Amino acid sequence: MSTTPSLDATFAALADPTRRAILARLATAEASVTELAKPFAMTQPAISKHLKVLERAGLVTRGRDAQRRPCRIQARPLAEASTWLEDYRRIWERNFQRLDLLLDEMKAQEKKTKTRH
């Protein structure tokens, strides 16, 4: 049984659209809390709360500049989450292949019906 606490924290942190949007923003460049709060209809304390969750999960670090304390994305936990999901790739690819086969069968059936009429 996988009891990796970091995976727990990473997935929990990603289960919120605002936190995912913060990461998407930080993927382009580092930003202060004020800069991060701008595009959201949210107060700075609300954004700070989300940032704390991201920090605890190791997905964001804060710079040392006392005034700005810029936020930076740390992608390592995302790499670990991606590795975990990779184990299931063969399952979803098998399912997509089945769906493709089904669609092909349906198309062939449709063609047959059309040529009959």
Added chain:
Amino acid sequence: MSTTPSLDATFAALADPTRRAILARLATAEASVTELAKPFAMTQPAISKHLKVLERAGLVTRGRDAQRRPCRIQARPLAEASTWLEDYRRIWERNFQRLDLLLDEMKAQEKKTKTRH
């Protein structure tokens, strides 16, 4: 801003080690709740609670057999989560490359120090 509710539910469902272990078990074959509960030090109601979270996230479906109602993994939400994470691959790969460079520099430095003594 990504407000995909299915991503919220998927990541929240994956934020628990028992639920990840249930998915790992179901990735090998379908199983009844009784079969799923066996390897865990957990009661069937506790397992059923976790299964409900997985079902709501669309990660598990139950068969129609009234007695057994076998659980099956549905990997499509995992594929969606993987696609979301893929956008960040360039970031973690860049970081790993930086780490490699740093290690190379450290090795070169070590070699230099050794040849000097």
